[in-house]
Every structure is written in structure tokens, then in C-alpha cells.
Amino acid sequence: MQVIFVTWRNKRRMFEFSGGNTRTSFLYNLIKYVLKPENIVEYNLDDLETLTSRGIAGLARLLNTLSPSMSIFLREVRFQYINCNKIIRCVQSSDKDIVIILDHIRSVIMMSKCLEDLLRYRLKFIHISHDYSGEFPYTTRMLSPLNKKALNILSKINPITIVVSLRDKILYEENAKLSKVIVFPNIYPPVNEAFKPIRLPISKNNDELKIVIVKPIIDKKYAENIIKIVKMLQKYSEYSITIEIITSLKNSYINNIVNINKKTSEKIKIKISDNIPDRIEYIKHLSQNHLGLIELYGDRSSGSNVRKYDYAIASVVPAPYHLNVQGESLPHELAFLDIPDLISKIIQLTPNELHKYGIENMIYAYQLYEKHLNNIINELSKIKY
Numbered sequence: 259m260q261v262i263f264v265t266w267r268n269k270r271r272m273f274e275f276s277g278g279n280t281r282t283s284f285l286y287n288l289i290k291y292v293l294k295p296e297n298i299v300e301y302n303l304d305d306l307e308t309l310t311s312r313g314i315a316g317l318a319r320l321l322n323t324l325s326p327s328m329s330i331f332l333r334e335v336r337f338q339y340i341n342c343n344k345i346i347r348c349v350q351s352s353d354k355d356i357v358i359i360l361d362h363i364r365s366v367i368m369m370s371k372c373l374e375d376l377l378r379y380r381l382k383f384i385h386i387s388h389d390y391s392g393e394f395p396y397t398t399r400m401l402s403p404l405n406k407k408a409l410n411i412l413s414k415i416n417p418i419t420i421v422v423s424l425r426d427k428i429l430y431e432e433n434a435k436l437s438k439v440i441v442f443p444n445i446y447p448p449v450n451e452a453f454k455p456i457r458l459p460i461s462k463n464n465d466e467l468k469i470v471i472v473k474p475i476i477d478k479k480y481a482e483n484i485i486k487i488v489k490m491l492q493k494y495s496e497y498s499i500t501i502e503i504i505t506s507l508k509n510s511y512i513n514n515i516v517n518i519n520k521k522t523s524e525k526i527k528i529k530i531s532d533n534i535p536d537r538i539e540y541i542k543h544l545s546q547n548h549l550g551l552i553e554l555y556g557d558r559s560s561g562s563n564v565r566k567y568d569y570a571i572a573s574v575v576p577a578p579y580h581l582n583v584q585g586e587s588l589p590h591e592l593a594f595l596d597i598p599d600l601i602s603k604i605i606q607l608t609p610n611e612l613h614k615y616g617i618e619n620m621i622y623a624y625q626l627y628e629k630h631l632n633n634i635i636n637e638l639s640k641i642k643y
Contacts, residue, residue: 277564383417
């Protein structure tokens with residue numbers, strides 16, 4: 259068997275600190291573990307781009323400030339103008355059974371120019387979905403044709419589609435009429451070679467409240483919300499608090515947060531940390547905390563779902579903004595409407611109580627992982643020619 263992996267990300271973006279990359283990497287490795295292919299060929303955006311797609315991407319960047327809606331439109335449309343002749347030649351030259359793995363709906367759209375050629379061959383497809391609402395931002399009149407095109411391609415190739423939740427399974431089955439949709443939530447614990455979870459020791463200091471914020475890039479509004487949280491906790495909480503921000507980019511907004519902290523008493527400390535690439539060390543690091551913040555405002559964010567479950571397997575209670583409550587529910591989540599609502603919920607709980615709730619979340623998340631791991635291994639094992 260030969261596996262062909264296609265991703266919409268370019269080489270640089272494949273190594274970003276993001277929930278999307280965590281899901282892609284984990285599921286891609288799991289698929290390879292189950293299928294055990296003799297040969298693997300990988301294509302990223304750099305391998306398949308054309309002058310047209312690059313030009314459209316450049317125009318999208320120029321219009322990002324002047325016309326955000328047009329910029330979004332062009333950013334998505336560019337994936338139709340990919341040259342997938344390399345994939346066709348790879349298929350033609352192979353004497354093996356082929357499985358094509360498509361990462362994200364954008365990789366599905368990248369197949370639009372070569373779809374008819376691909377359908378001439380006896381191929382199997384696997385689609386790694388990340389979040390239906392996040393992958394289909396085509397609700398505007400301009401982008402609705404692209405929405406229909408993506409769903410039409412899925413209907414024709416009828417892949418095994420791996421989705422993040424039962425909600426997404428229903429959406430794909432209803433809108434693309436797919437028959438092979440598997441749920442695999444965004445739960446990625448440290449695992450051994452057979453993908454069995456490795457349980458890590460838990461060590462918390464319950465004499466103080468420890469809050470962690472994982473946010474790869476912090477913008478002005480997010481920083482302003484963190485500053486509000488610091489000021490309100492300073493006023494209303496009875497505990498000493500450490501707030502750790504794990505980010506991949508230290509910008510002026512991070513500096514503003516640090517400067518505000520200098521004006522508060524020793525009751526609240528702020529710590530800025532780099533992202534931790536090693537998965538085991540990352541989960542160990544998170545497990546020192548009691549509460550994990552995700553998005554603090556705005557619309558749904560697919561990456562927030564990964565962070566929620568990262569907190570859970572680290573025995574940390576997640577506190578998602580109410581529009582980011584997605585995926586399978588955990589026993590304990592502090593969903594909030596706004597910053598005062600978040601503060602009111604934090605000050606009603608002790609570190610000991612949060613520790614207990616975090617353990618219950620962790621047990622539930624591991625059980626959920628093992629259930630869906632068995633399901634996906636069973637389904638992938640059925641791939642036969």
C-alpha cells in the first residue's frame with residue numbers, strides 16, 4: 259500500500275504551534291500506524307502552488323486591512339488554483355494500492371482541478387476534518403459557491419472523514435451525504451508506540467491558585483482582557499495567584515501585560531513562557547495549574563477545542579468563552595459570558611476544589627480517548643482493495 263498525504267499548509271506553517279497542527283500530526287501518525295504503508299509521499303502547499311495561487315494570496319494580504327471580507331474570499335479561493343499534476347503522476351507511476359489523506363477542507367478544494375483524473379483510478383480517501391464551522395467560513399454570498407464545491411468533491415470521493423464531534427458527524431452526513439464519518443475528539447495525550455495513553459504524575463501546589471493561558475499569538479484586545487482579569491482578581495480574589503501565559507510570539511501587547519503586573523501587589527504574579535514542543539513536557543507543565551483559559555471573546559475558534567482537551571488531560575479545569583463551548587462536554591467547564599462573569603466563577607472555587615474537578619476531567623478525557631481510539635482503529639483496519 260502507498261499513502262499520499264496532502265496538506266494546505268506550506269512548509270513553514272506545518273511547524274507552527276497550533277491546535278490544527280496537533281490534530282493533523284497525531285491523526286496522520288495514527289493512520290500510518292494502522293495502515294502500515296510500504297511507501298509514503300507527502301505534498302504541502304509549496305509543492306503544488308502556481309503563479310496564479312501565489313498572486314491571489316499576495317493580493318489577499320494587501321487587502322487584509324482595506325477590505326477584510328474580500329481578503330478572506332481570496333484567501334480561500336486560491337486553493338482552487340493549485341496544480342496537482344504531481345499527484346496525478348504519482349498515482350500513475352505507482353503499482354500499489356493508494357490511500358490519499360487530505361488534511362482540512364482546503365486540501366479537498368485543492369483537488370478540484372484534478373478530481374476527474376483521480377476518479378479514474380481505484381483510490382481510497384481519508385479526510386482529516388478539524389472543525390466544520392471553522393473549515394466552512396463560506397457563509398457570505400461570495401463564498402457560498404466554494405462551500406458547495408467542497409461538499410460536492412467530498413460527495414464524489416466519499417472519503418473516510420474523521421471529525422471532531424458528533425455534531426460535525428451530523429453536519430457532514432447531512433450536507434455532503436457521506437457514509438463513512440468517524441468521530442475522533444481533539445484529545446491527544448502522550449502515547450506509546452501503539453497509541454495507548456501514558457499517564458503522567460500530577461503535582462499541584464494548592465496553597466495558591468495557578469491559572470494558565472495558552473495562546474500562540476496575543477492581539478491587542480486579548481491583552482486588554484488579560485489586564486482586566488489581573489485587575490479584577492487583584493481586587494476580588496482571596497488567594498495568591500500565578501498567571502502563566504504560554505505564547506509563541508512576544509510582542510508589545512505581552513509587554514503591556516507585564517508592565518501592568520509591576521503595578522499590582524505581590525498577590526498576583528505573571529509569568530511569560532515559550533511554547534513547549536515536546537508533548538510529554540507540555541502536558542506535565544500544564545498539569546501544575548488549576549484553571550486554563552482559552553478564548554476570552556469573539557466567535558468560535560477551532561484551536562480552542564484542542565486547548566480545552568489539553569487542559570483536561572493535564573487535570574486542569576478549562577474556562578472557555580461561551581461561544582467556544584464546542585466538542586464533547588467535560589464534567590467540569592467554567593463557561594463564561596464576559597470577564598466579570600469569569601471572575602465571579604473563579605472566586606467561588608478554591609484551589610482544592612479545582613484540583614478535584616481537574617482530576618475528574620482527566621479521567622473522563624482518557625476514557626473518551628480510549629473509546630474513540632478503538633473505534634478509529636477498527637474503521638481504518640477495514641480499508642481493503
